[in-house]
Amino acid sequence: MTTADSPVWTDLAADAEVVIARYPHARSALLPLLHLVQSVEGHVSAAGIEFCARRLGLTVAEVQAVATFYTMYKRAPVGDYLVGVCTNTLCAVMGGDAILGALQEYSPEDGSITLEAVECNAACDHAPVIMVNWEFFDTMTPAAARRLVDDLRAGRAVSPSRGRSPLCTFRQTSRLLAGFPEETR
Numbered sequence: 001m002t003t004a005d006s007p008v009w010t011d012l013a014a015d016a017e018v019v020i021a022r023y024p025h026a027r028s029a030l031l032p033l034l035h036l037v038q039s040v041e042g043h044v045s046a047a048g049i050e051f052c053a054r055r056l057g058l059t060v061a062e063v064q065a066v067a068t069f070y071t072m073y074k075r076a077p078v079g080d081y082l083v084g085v086c087t088n089t090l091c092a093v094m095g096g097d098a099i100l101g102a103l104q105e106y107s108p109e110d111g112s113i114t115l116e117a118v119e120c121n122a123a124c125d126h127a128p129v130i131m132v133n134w135e136f137f138d139t140m141t142p143a144a145a146r147r148l149v150d151d152l153r154a155g156r157a158v159s160p161s162r163g164r165s166p167l168c169t170f171r172q173t174s175r176l177l178a179g180f181p182e183e184t185r
Contacts, residue, residue, distance in 0.1 A: 008040055012040055012051070015180070016055050017055075018179075019032050020055065027057070030063065030066055031066070032178045033052050034052060034063075035177040036174070037049075037051060039178060044067045049063045049064050050063075071118070072177075079112045080169040080170055082114050082131075082132065082133055082170050083103065083132050083148075084117070084130065084131040085100040085115070085117055085128075085130050086119070086121045086127070086128060087118070088120040090124045090127045091120075091121075091124070094128045095127075095142070096127070096129075098142055099145045113152060113153065118131065126138030127139070133167060133168060133169065134173060134177075136162050137161055138161040152167075
């Protein structure tokens with residue numbers, strides 16, 4: 001567990017200043033700064049919240065309120081791949097619940113894969129949908145989902161139905177969302 005004073009945060013301070021400089025008001029940089037923090041530890045830790053608060057002149061409570069409101073910020077460590085199975089009404093009816101159940105039985109979390117049920121991904125016309133590190137994999141089946149997880153674990157390149165290819169790890173995706181795309185290619 002790192003503290004807000006540990007070297008990892010000292011090393012990240014220069015990147016944080018780059019992010020903050022993009023905005024007319026420092027507090028406006030909170031969302032990308034949380035992504036930047038997440039890119040370091042694979043989640044937003046208490047130390048990461050304190051780091052953001054110090055950099056932005058906010059209270060820990062203000063930062064924590066934002067970090068816990070948005071589901072894209074994870075409060076527990078995430079593996080290399082965050083596999084989110086949509087279980088909202090249409091995806092569930094089209095097989096999302098079956099996919100989630102199959103993956104829960106087939107793919108216990110092992111440090112490389114973190115599995116979660118997610119609400120609507122706004123991709124109902126391609127149901128059921130799985131998102132891996134926020135990239136869409138459309139019209140999935142339980143068998144296709146198991147193959148996808150096998151490919152991710154084996155380090156084989158996978159291509160989302162739309163979006164970024166090749167797929168980045170969770171930490172790389174967080175860094176990309178913080179505004180550092182050149183390092184994720």
